[in-house]
Amino acid sequence: MAQFEEVSQKSELHPKPEGLMLQYGTAGFRTHAKHLDHIMFRMGLLATLRSKKTKSTIGVMVTASHNPEEDNGVKLIDPMGEMVTAVWEGYATQLANAEQDSLLKELKDIIEKEDIDMSQPASIYVGKDTRPSSASLSQAVLDGVSSLGGKTHDYGLVTTPQLHYMVCCCNTNGCYGSPTVEGYYQKLSQAFLQLTQNASNRTDDQKRLLVDGANGIGALKMREMEPFLRSELQVVLSNDGSSGKLNHMCGADYVKVQQKAPQGMNMGVGERCCSFDGDADRIVFYYTDSKGCFHLLDGDKIATLISTYLKELLTQAGLNLQIAVVQTAYANGSSTRYLEDIMKVTVCCTKTGVKHLHHAAQEYDIGVYFEANGHGTVLFSKAAQKQIQELLKDSNTNDERKRAVKLLESTINLINQTVGDAISDMLVIEAVLAIRGMSVQDWDAIYTDLPNRQLKVTVSDRRVIDTTDAERRAVTPEGLQDAIDSLVKKYKSARSFVRPSGTEDVVRVYAEADTQENADSLAHEVSLAVYRLAGGVGDEPKPLH
Numbered sequence: 001m002a003q004f005e006e007v008s009q010k011s012e013l014h015p016k017p018e019g020l021m022l023q024y025g026t027a028g029f030r031t032h033a034k035h036l037d038h039i040m041f042r043m044g045l046l047a048t049l050r051s052k053k054t055k056s057t058i059g060v061m062v063t064a065s066h067n068p069e070e071d072n073g074v075k076l077i078d079p080m081g082e083m084v085t086a087v088w089e090g091y092a093t094q095l096a097n098a099e100q101d102s103l104l105k106e107l108k109d110i111i112e113k114e115d116i117d118m119s120q121p122a123s124i125y126v127g128k129d130t131r132p133s134s135a136s137l138s139q140a141v142l143d144g145v146s147s148l149g150g151k152t153h154d155y156g157l158v159t160t161p162q163l164h165y166m167v168c169c170c171n172t173n174g175c176y177g178s179p180t181v182e183g184y185y186q187k188l189s190q191a192f193l194q195l196t197q198n199a200s201n202r203t204d205d206q207k208r209l210l211v212d213g214a215n216g217i218g219a220l221k222m223r224e225m226e227p228f229l230r231s232e233l234q235v236v237l238s239n240d241g242s243s244g245k246l247n248h249m250c251g252a253d254y255v256k257v258q259q260k261a262p263q264g265m266n267m268g269v270g271e272r273c274c275s276f277d278g279d280a281d282r283i284v285f286y287y288t289d290s291k292g293c294f295h296l297l298d299g300d301k302i303a304t305l306i307s308t309y310l311k312e313l314l315t316q317a318g319l320n321l322q323i324a325v326v327q328t329a330y331a332n333g334s335s336t337r338y339l340e341d342i343m344k345v346t347v348c349c350t351k352t353g354v355k356h357l358h359h360a361a362q363e364y365d366i367g368v369y370f371e372a373n374g375h376g377t378v379l380f381s382k383a384a385q386k387q388i389q390e391l392l393k394d395s396n397t398n399d400e401r402k403r404a405v406k407l408l409e410s411t412i413n414l415i416n417q418t419v420g421d422a423i424s425d426m427l428v429i430e431a432v433l434a435i436r437g438m439s440v441q442d443w444d445a446i447y448t449d450l451p452n453r454q455l456k457v458t459v460s461d462r463r464v465i466d467t468t469d470a471e472r473r474a475v476t477p478e479g480l481q482d483a484i485d486s487l488v489k490k491y492k493s494a495r496s497f498v499r500p501s502g503t504e505d506v507v508r509v510y511a512e513a514d515t516q517e518n519a520d521s522l523a524h525e526v527s528l529a530v531y532r533l534a535g536g537v538g539d540e541p542k543p544l545h
């Protein structure tokens with residue numbers, strides 16, 4: 001067939017280095033950019049098949065999020081803006097690893113397995129982040145799509161959540177919004193302005209927010225969006241990409257893992273600050289107090305504030321909708337305790353990786369999901385949205401209830417329900433703080449985080465570690481969980497777990513305890529246990545102090 005001839009010819013321009021094996025992990029393919037050209041071409045092919053199969057537009061985003069600038073990566077976006085299904089992740093890996101001469105065979109295998117009608121049209125939306133390698137890599141995606149006769153819309157530089165939004169807008173025929181960057185700014189800013197109208201007498205100080213753009217796409221897009229916010233949010237942007245390197249000593253991941261402020265930000269005492277990651281799908285907030293002490297408000301604090309606010313609105317609106325918070329094992333123990341014991345909110349724990357949280361959140365009327373690292377959003381079920389709409393139209397609703405329902409409606413419009421979105425989440429938090437008249441310090445005081453530490457251990461094969469119970473317990477190697485259990489017993493309010501990373505060739509260790517010293521020393525001891533029992537390589541982990 002002529003169609004496959006073109007694939008054959010074009011694939012020669014994007015050859016796979018022999019022997020290179022990569023896996024579609026929790027965040028798609030991600031590695032040094034120099035290994036990715038063939039992957040991009042092939043993901044263009046796969047997205048085209050997925051589009052034909054689903055008879056919908058599919059997204060392809062070229063980014064490596066919070067990874068160093070030299071890395072890159074690619075993720076496929078399914079019709080409603082969600083991550084591609086597990087079976088297709090498998091196809092992605094299969095296609096990526098096919099040697100040059102068996103590419104067509106693998107392609108045809110997928111077409112057969114999925115019974116794909118190749119005469120169907122295909123439509124692919126492509127986006128990229130600001131990495132130097134992103135331009136040529138996204139061109140390779142476009143080449144892949146066109147070689148199979150698919151149509152592309154190249155959005156160029158967009159944040160990951162913007163591309164998810166576009167895909168969802170397109171496949172809902174505009175019901176979710178208009179599939180343009182301007183449509184995105186308009187939808188979010190209108191909702192934000194409506195919400196902040198409910199907060200009277202906000203001073204310029206309260207409207208001021210310091211934003212660390214991680215020297216990435218988020219900074220660029222924040223600049224574009226600013227005029228739409230009509231000074232209701234006064235953004236002071238640093239790490240805007242004009243001089244610094246992407247994610248280097250800045251960005252949400254740096255701030256969360258290092259538990260310190262990014263470089264290049266001029267923070268006044270008590271000032272509200274936030275950091276995006278490299279593709280603007282994560283956000284964390286923070287401030288420094290008068291003693292110079294750094295306070296981090298991570299995904300758990302964000303989930304707590306948003307769910308508290310939504311629960312209050314539901315009560316005021318007289319709506320009986322079930323709200324749940326979805327977390328992972330990395331959620332701070334204090335946040336879980338606060339949500340369950342004080343807020344009486346259902347909390348559920350899933351494996352790491354947004355797709356797991358997203359699926360779990362879909363089970364509730366309102367599912368608030370956040371990873372501790374600041375990736376998350378809120379999902380409103382169709383039934384919940386319908387009830388809210390009906391109440392809005394009901395002329396018997398009294399003023400107090402009406403106000404609450406209107407706030408719920410605007411909040412839904414402000415949230416990017418397709419995926420975690422730093423810009424949308426930032427605006428939600430700003431609006432909630434404004435409406436409730438809370439400072440960042442009030443928000444921080446809702447509960448106190450247990451001191452915690454995250455470490456990495458390099459082992460020869462991280463797959464020797466198998467976990468269960470939402471990754472909170474290690475099943476293999478033998479003896480590791482027993483060792484962790486007895487170490488945890490030595491400390492107060494302690495908890496620790498280990499799991500192989502899905503994005504880096506390391507084992508991650510997490511520990512929390514009553515003091516920072518104890519959390520650090522528990523994390524170190526558990527790292528040693530991993531090193532000894534799971535085939536550590538290189539030097540033994542050293543104590544932190």
Ligand code: NG1
Nearest residue numbers: 026027352353371373501502503504
């Ligand atoms: P891994 O490398 O599997 O721990 C990291 C994050 C995840 C998720 C993915 C995708 C931590 C501990 N892990 O996964 O939460 O965001 O990257 O980006 O933060």
Ligand code: ZN
Nearest residue numbers: 065277279281
């Ligand atoms: Zn990201």
